[in-house]
Amino acid sequence: MNDLKKKSVLQRMLDGVERIGNKLPHPITLFAILALLVVVLSAILAPLNIQVEDPSAEGEMLTVTNLLSGSGIEYIFTSMVDNFINFAPLGMVLATMIGIGMAEQSGLISAALRGFVLSIPKQLLTAGLVFAGIMSNIATDAGYVVLPPLGAMLFAALGRHPLAGLSAAFAGVSAGFSANLLISALDPLLGELTIQAASTIDPSYAEGMNIAMNYFFMVASTVLLTITGTFINDKIVEPRLGTYTGEVQNESASLEPAEKKGLLWASVSFVISAGLLSLLVLLPGAPLRGEDGDIVQQIVQSPFMSSLVVTILILFFIPGLVYGLITKSIKSDKDVANKLSETMASMGMFIVLAFAAGQFIAYFSETNLGTILGVKGSAFLDTIQLDGIPLIIAFILLSGFINLFIGSSSAKWAVMAPVFVPMLMNQGFSPELTQMAYRIADSTTNIITPLMSYFAIVIVFAQRYDKNMGIGSLISVMLPYSIGFFIIWTIMLIVWMLLGIDLGPGSPIYYDG
Structure with a gap:
């Protein structure tokens, strides 16, 4: 694919997105600025006596709390450490990453992905790559590094265009980031932010929420996106790329005997662990089973559902450890400690982000700005009569646009959840639905924004097969996936809403406060 001397309108537009996005501050800096902005706004708005009725306490009025007053300054200093420690996703994400980190550091996840893709029939290779990409998000970002080059390699070996294999894998990993057959590391991260935002409107409703709030929809999405991605790749993208005439780089992606043995015993340990946990x-009368209602209610509203993070930790840690012991990548307890330390070291930026984001969210709640903005925003939506499905579509479009400039899914949701979750609750939509709508927009536009952290890495992978591959070229390849996933996924959500099916265990479409 050759670069055009004169850039197309699309390329110029995307270059503009890249320039604007590059001028945005780092997410850590962004949250620090937002926290400071909330403090200043509280001092400006408090004297104006702006007030709304407290949605969580009928008849009581809420006003803006001034954080630059004497008591406000005292709050800032005395709450700073608590704001960091109590940042909802912090403990859950770090605990989850202990298990996922063990599976990743021991080599289990990489071997499992390669083993799956290599084991499927040639005619199902595209579907297998897209599906493996979707499933890889249980390990956060490992799929970005493993699957695109593997997909290119396998397509080249079969005489197909390697960039088609790369794009199919990239589409599955990135655009399918909010679909899976399992609970992923992103679920507790976003879920806790959603629960925290919902508690500002209805604390009792928030107490009944769980991090698997989108699970049913995610499972169905896995099937839909696999079919959609396969069709787009084989019928649109690969024909457009044409016949590959470059030098095919033959590399071995096969599994070593030790890796195969490790996968076998890791699978056995997974089944045993899952069976014992079940x-x-x-x-x-089981200790993690609820006591009230029928069998379904006893499971949905149970200590088990409120402790899914521990389950994730165990189901990744034990197979990862077993795999490491079998393949000799783990030989002693020191190796275990070192691998877990490496995982936690990689979370350093998230920890600093959690400190800054924790202050912003706490200040937003303490000043009552989040609740006031939600109530006022809901009233505005009433005046323009934008509600129902059009409102959800508008929210998806807005979220997708924002994603072009801010790459981090959790960073965006930490900013958006305190505003949009209460606002849409006031319009009768559940926090669970708002989160799923956000995830659709965020995932489907990841593959066309140069600001996504792994975008540059995928370009490097692509340049091994086409030295002229640049930002505009890669985006032009990925755009059909983005548009197709966006349309099909949004239609699926609309149908889901019309049918009134729960998005996850005890997670309805509508909120009746």
Whole structure:
């Protein structure tokens, strides 16, 4: 694919997006600025006596709390450490990453992805790559590094265009980031932010929420996106790329005997672990089973559902450890400690981000600006009569646009959740639906924004097969996936809403406060 001397309108537009996005501050700096902005706004708005009725306490009025007053300054200093520690996703994400980190550092996830892709029939290779990409998000970002080059390599070996294999894998990993057959590391991260935002309107409703709030929709999405991605790749993208005439780089992606043995015993350990854990909730009178209602309610509203992070930790840690012991990548407890330390070291930026984001969210709540903005925003939506499905579509479009400039999914949601979750609750939509709508927009536009952190890495992978591959070229390849996923996924959500199916365990479409 050759670069045009004169850039197309699309390329110029995307270059503009890149320039604007590059001028935005780092997410850590952004949250620090937002926290400071909330403090200043509280001092400006407090004297104006702006007030709304407290949605969580009928008859009581809320006003803006001034954080530059004497008591406000005292709050800033005395709450700073607590704001950091109590940042909802912090403990859950770090605990989850202990398990996922063990599976990743030991080599289990990489071997499992390669083993899956290599084991499928040639005619199902595209579908297998897209599906593997979707499933890879249980390990956060590992799929970005493993699957695109693997997809290119396998397509080249079969005489197909390697960039088609790369794009199919990239589409699955990135655009399918909010679809899976399992709970992923992103679920507790976004879920806790959603629960925290919902508690500003209805604390009792928030207490009944769980991090698997989008699970049913995610499972169905996995099937839909696999089919959609396969069709787009084989019928649109690969024909457009034409016949590959470059030098095919033959590399071995096969599994070593030790890796195959490790995968076998890791699978056995996973099944045994899952079976033992299931006994803690399925058996009558089990310690992690609820006590009220029928069997379904006892499982949905149970200690098990509120402790899914621990389950994720165990189900990744044990197979990862077993794999490491079998393949000799782990030989002693020191290796275990070192691998877990490496995982936590990679979370350093998230920890600093959590400190800054924790202050912003706490200040937003303390000043009552989030609730006031939600109530006022809901009233504005009433005046323009934008509600129902058009409102959800508008929210998806807005979220997708914002994603072009801010790459981090959690950073965006930490800013947006305190505003839009209460606002849409006031319009009768559940926090669970708002989160799913956001995830659709965020995932489908990841593959066309140069500001996504792994975009540059994918370009490097692509340049091994086409030295002229640049930002505009890669985006032009990925745009059909983005548009197709966006349309199909949004239609699926609309149909889901019309049918009134729960998005996850105990997670309805509508909120009746």
